[in-house]
Amino acid sequence: MKVSRPHLVAIFAQSLDGKIAADRRQRPSFGSREDYQHLETQAAQQQALIMGAATLRAYGTSLRIRDPELLRQRAAQGLPPQPLTIICSASGQIPPDLPFFRQPLTRWLWTTPAGAQAWPPGSGFEEVWVAADWDLLARLLRLKSLGLERVGVLGGGRLLGAFLQAQALDELWMTLAPILLSGYPDPPASIEGWQLQGSPPRLRLLECHPGSVELFLRYRLDWPDP
Numbered sequence: 001m002k003v004s005r006p007h008l009v010a011i012f013a014q015s016l017d018g019k020i021a022a023d024r025r026q027r028p029s030f031g032s033r034e035d036y037q038h039l040e041t042q043a044a045q046q047q048a049l050i051m052g053a054a055t056l057r058a059y060g061t062s063l064r065i066r067d068p069e070l071l072r073q074r075a076a077q078g079l080p081p082q083p084l085t086i087i088c089s090a091s092g093q094i095p096p097d098l099p100f101f102r103q104p105l106t107r108w109l110w111t112t113p114a115g116a117q118a119w120p121p122g123s124g125f126e127e128v129w130v131a132a133d134w135d136l137l138a139r140l141l142r143l144k145s146l147g148l149e150r151v152g153v154l155g156g157g158r159l160l161g162a163f164l165q166a167q168a169l170d171e172l173w174m175t176l177a178p179i180l181l182s183g184y185p186d187p188p189a190s191i192e193g194w195q196l197q198g199s200p201p202r203l204r205l206l207e208c209h210p211g212s213v214e215l216f217l218r219y220r221l222d223w224p225d226p
Contacts, residue, residue, distance in 0.1 A: 005140040005144050009170065009172075009173055010169050011152050012174060013035055013176075015030065015177055017180050017182040019187040019190065021187060032213055035211070039175075040065060040070065043083060043154075044070040046152035047079065048148050049153075050151060051154045052087075053093065056098070057094065057098075058156075060098050062085045064105070084148070087109050087110070088110045089115055093115075094124075108127040109127070109129070111129070112131065112132060136162060153169065157188050157192040169221055172217075175215070175217075176215040177213075177214050202222040203221060204219060204220045
């Protein structure tokens, strides 16, 4: 199955106690400028970026490549300036006045028949992919058929959990931030909503870079044979 879908990399930051934000409705506020540069560098290597609707609502925008050198590198590879941005939302409940819809991006929506009712053609997304059941692997196979080989997953936690449940992540790029968030009333975990089926994947450390305050970790996931 892996050879028939894109190579998928999850790119995210978490606190030392495994949380991605102090509040489920707010954007994380603990990342440094160095972490943002790391995020932008990793995202610039991808042909598409996938985000959950909750993450989009919290930020209001998607990641945009701005660094001139990264833009030159994408141009040299024959890539457009910005990766395709794919938003996942079963409900389709995305405020149409978000700054996201004014960014110079190509926007796609993955949703359900009910969610698609809020987004008729020409209303904000160039493509709306509809499926009654959330068949993630089928969606990824379709991306591969369109020539997309490298895809980044930016979160949030439930979306990362869905990709793990489908055994559809190949790498984790995690920023470990020097902060503790578990004391807040309802902090979201970094990865939620997945249950191990069979043997766990083996994580192999590929890179480890200490920053000025954070630790940047890259792991490969080796999934057991079905």
